[in-house]
Amino acid sequence: MSADTPGAEDLQAEARSLAAAVLAALSAAAGTAELTAARAGLFGKGSPLAGLRRRLGSLPPADRPAAGRALSGALAEVEERYESRLAELRASERRGLLEAERLDLTELREPPPPGRLHVITQTQRRLEDVFCAMGYTVAEGPEIETEWHNFGALNFPPGHPARDMYDTLYVDHGAPGSTLLRTHTSPVQVRVMQGQSPPLFVVAPGRCYRQDTADATHMPVFHQIEGLVIDEDITLGDLAGAIETFTTAYFGPGFTSRLRPSYFPFTEPSAEFDVQRPDGTWLELGGCGMVHPSVLEVCGVDPERWSGFAFGFGIDRLAMLRYGIDDLRDLWTNDVRFLEQF
Ligand code: FA5
16 A cells, blocks of 8 residues: 555544644633643543554555654644643733732822821920020929829928819829829929929920819810929019010910919919910919929928929910810810811
8 A cells, every 4th residue: 555545644634633623722722721631632642643643553564654754743743832832821821910919009109198296296396495495494204203292392291182172193003192193294393403403494394184074174184384493583573574475475466364363382472374365265374483492492402592483384275275276175086187277
């Protein structure tokens, strides 16, 4: 038999058509998993295409080489196509994965709106600026205080009725009643006088605590700014002048202040300081007075040589006045729409 006998022709034609079907199937595979799973069935040992090899033996010997080459050629072509298709699918799957995992960093281009300081912090900083311009320095003291610094050294003997002016929150530490949350910033006066020598021109802003029921002008946690001036020949006139200078510098025109006689155990004489709003109403801002000689003495300052005045203003109330805030509780609800006005 020659190469063009029907047997050899048939086998070659069948090889071509099987190879064409395999090539089409390789192209149609949608992913690497599908492609690799189909490999054995398409051109592996048990596949119809590979099965043609077994039929080579039934051809006349003279036809076998050509038919064998045709069959090997067809197998080589599908194998080559398999590898290239596999590479193609791998690349496209990798692209898909990268696309799916891509982080869109362009969203970060818009910076978030900037935050702002709370109106109380702003008020405290402005007050510090005003007093620094008047020649004062800023001091600090602890919020958890000893009973002695908060009351004892300030001329409130144990059991003194003036202690009842403050609804004190005691801390369970040390002997009962020995440790408390400071009810005012006046203990910082004691610490400053004990730690520094006169002349002293100091303000001490900070948080205070009382068992006060929250209402429009009271909070159980609030802020005060304490002032202490100790020098030779300081008089009540200097105190009045300092308060007048402060009121004008901080509030500007349209606000006036007044001093009303009052009582604090650590100042003598003592006064309460009120400010009148442009609408004519008055708000109590704080207390003040000439530092009591016994307080000077307890703190190691010679009352024969030095005299001085002190004041303590409510920072939250100052903010109310300056910004026209009606209710202190609004400062604590943290409603951004309210806070971003300041
Ligand atoms: C004092 O605390 C004195 N230490 C002030 C002082 C200092 C007098 C130095 C003399 C010399 P008073 O209890 O009146 O005083 O409080 C002063 C101010 O703190 C008040 O006028 C008010 O503005 C503010 N304040 C007091 N309690 C509260 C509260 N619960 N909520 C908000 N502000 C308050």
